[in-house]
Amino acid sequence: MAGMIKVDPEFQSLILPLADIEFKQLEEKILRDGCGDPLILWKGKDILVDGHDRYLICQEHKLCYKTLEREFSSKEEVVDWIVDNQLGRGNLTDSQVAYLRGKRCNFEKISGDRDGKSNRKIIGLKLKHAKLAEEFGVSPETIKKDGQFAKAVDAIERDIGPEFSRKILAEEFKLPKSDVLRLANKPINEKERIVEILKANESKRLADIEKEISVPIPNKHASMFNRTNDNIEWARWTWNPVVGCKHGCPYCYARDIANRFYGNFEPAFKPERLLAPKFTPMPSGASEDIGLKTVFVCSMADLFGDWVPQEWIDAVLESARNSPKWNFLFLTKNPKRLIDIDWPKNAWVGTTVDVQRRVKAAEEAFRQIDATVRFISCEPLQEKVEFDSMKIFDWIIVGGRSRCANLPEFQPKWEWVESILNQAREYGLKVYFKPNLTVRPREYPKDR
Numbered sequence: 089m090a091g092m093i094k095v096d097p098e099f100q101s102l103i104l105p106l107a108d109i110e111f112k113q114l115e116e117k118i119l120r121d122g123c124g125d126p127l128i129l130w131k132g133k134d135i136l137v138d139g140h141d142r143y144l145i146c147q148e149h150k151l152c153y154k155t156l157e158r159e160f161s162s163k164e165e166v167v168d169w170i171v172d173n174q175l176g177r178g179n180l181t182d183s184q185v186a187y188l189r190g191k192r193c194n195f196e197k198i199s200g201d202r203d204g205k206s207n208r209k210i211i212g213l214k215l216k217h218a219k220l221a222e223e224f225g226v227s228p229e230t231i232k233k234d235g236q237f238a239k240a241v242d243a244i245e246r247d248i249g250p251e252f253s254r255k256i257l258a259e260e261f262k263l264p265k266s267d268v269l270r271l272a273n274k275p276i277n278e279k280e281r282i283v284e285i286l287k288a289n290e291s292k293r294l295a296d297i298e299k300e301i302s303v304p305i306p307n308k309h310a311s312m313f314n315r316t317n318d319n320i321e322w323a324r325w326t327w328n329p330v331v332g333c334k335h336g337c338p339y340c341y342a343r344d345i346a347n348r349f350y351g352n353f354e355p356a357f358k359p360e361r362l363l364a365p366k367f368t369p370m371p372s373g374a375s376e377d378i379g380l381k382t383v384f385v386c387s388m389a390d391l392f393g394d395w396v397p398q399e400w401i402d403a404v405l406e407s408a409r410n411s412p413k414w415n416f417l418f419l420t421k422n423p424k425r426l427i428d429i430d431w432p433k434n435a436w437v438g439t440t441v442d443v444q445r446r447v448k449a450a451e452e453a454f455r456q457i458d459a460t461v462r463f464i465s466c467e468p469l470q471e472k473v474e475f476d477s478m479k480i481f482d483w484i485i486v487g488g489r490s491r492c493a494n495l496p497e498f499q500p501k502w503e504w505v506e507s508i509l510n511q512a513r514e515y516g517l518k519v520y521f522k523p524n525l526t527v528r529p530r531e532y533p534k535d536r
């Protein structure tokens with residue numbers, strides 16, 4: 089078994105994800121027979137090149153695995169190898185094949201572009217398309233379109249999430265490639281509405297959906313909230329005026345997204361997003377469905393991390409205070425920093441308690457916090473947690489662990505969830521089980 093294996097998000101993006109059922113089958117096979125095939129590593133760099141799913145499963149279940157190192161002279165050579173390997177998987181849809189060819193095209197360097205002259209760039213692009221066309225036995229025009237298609241799928245994944253882009257590539261929707269390109273170029277809020285309709289009716293055509301909806305955009309440059317995409321009924325929006333985080337949680341999906349699409353997860357302030365509460369139209373139905381007016385603040389950061397300058401926090405709170413029609417949900421792993429804040433009435437203030445050692449800090453801080461709603465988020469619940477008292481809280485959320493680059497999905501034990509439920513009931517908290525919490529009691533009567 090190798091030492092520290094590194095997962096490169098760019099390489100990982102070239103691995104076509106398994107459907108959940110396929111992943112489960114692979115997991116069962118490895119648990120039964122062990123991990124036979126070696127993981128392929130880039131020699132001398134310990135970067136994983138092939139075997140990402142097997143690696144996740146072995147990590148999760150603490151199983152042994154073999155590794156095989158291969159020589160590569162450059163990143164481009166690794167990309168070529170991964171794409172060829174994926175194309176050899178068989179049973180791929182046309183969209184998956186086009187996506188992989190397109191990724192090769194987008195990674196491939198353009199020769200003759202050193203001086204940046206545009207005519208040389210065009211010649212370089214044509215040469216690149218011709219070279220790949222010959223290799224794959226298609227026309228240069230096809231390669232060019234594949235490159236555009238791969239960029240469009242990546243843009244949709246960045247805005248909507250991996251589950252939806254996986255379905256596009258698996259051709260579970262009636263979306264020809266031209267429609268995928270059109271969808272990718274739409275403003276994010278329009279994209280999200282279209283995806284919601286498609287999820288409810290997979291055979292619907294884009295042109296028909298476009299006729300159904302018309303999204304008012306107050307200003308082309310105005311920032312707006314993003315719609316959440318994974319059935320988070322309690323907060324249908326996210327708002328990220330601050331991004332990046334230094335807590336280093338191994339299960340962090342925000343870091344995966346940031347590394348893949350922005351190249352880093354360093355904390356940064358995005359002041360242009362402070363106007364989003366003003367520019368986002370309140371959806372109809374918000375008076376009946378509280379989730380429609382609730383915004384998860386900084387889903388891609390910890391706004392209250394010790395490293396965050398106070399001015400960033402003040403600016404975000406001010407913007408929230410000035411938009412009383414919305415509820416703003418603030419969540420941190422650093423609850424002591426919530427204490428001295430004069431919370432606006434429309435703030436829901438919470439802290440994550442995923443393991444027992446966070447309980448004491450949470451209780452100490454929340455005894456001193458005055459907010460309209462005070463909540464605990466036990467997501468992902470990683471072990472049994474017991475509070476001295478929950479009476480200082482109003483609400484508790486419990487969730488499982490979703491799949492990320494470093495770890496597979498994980499369900500807490502039912503006894504841990506039951507214990508939280510009992511504690512919450514004792515103190516009259518409202519309880520919310522997230523859709524990714526699927527564990528349930530599995531008891532049997534005594535056998536005769």
Ligand code: SF4
Pocket residue numbers: 333334335336337339340341342343387388389390421
């Ligand atoms: S606190 Fe949240 S954003 Fe920060 S590393 Fe942990 S999971 Fe990621």
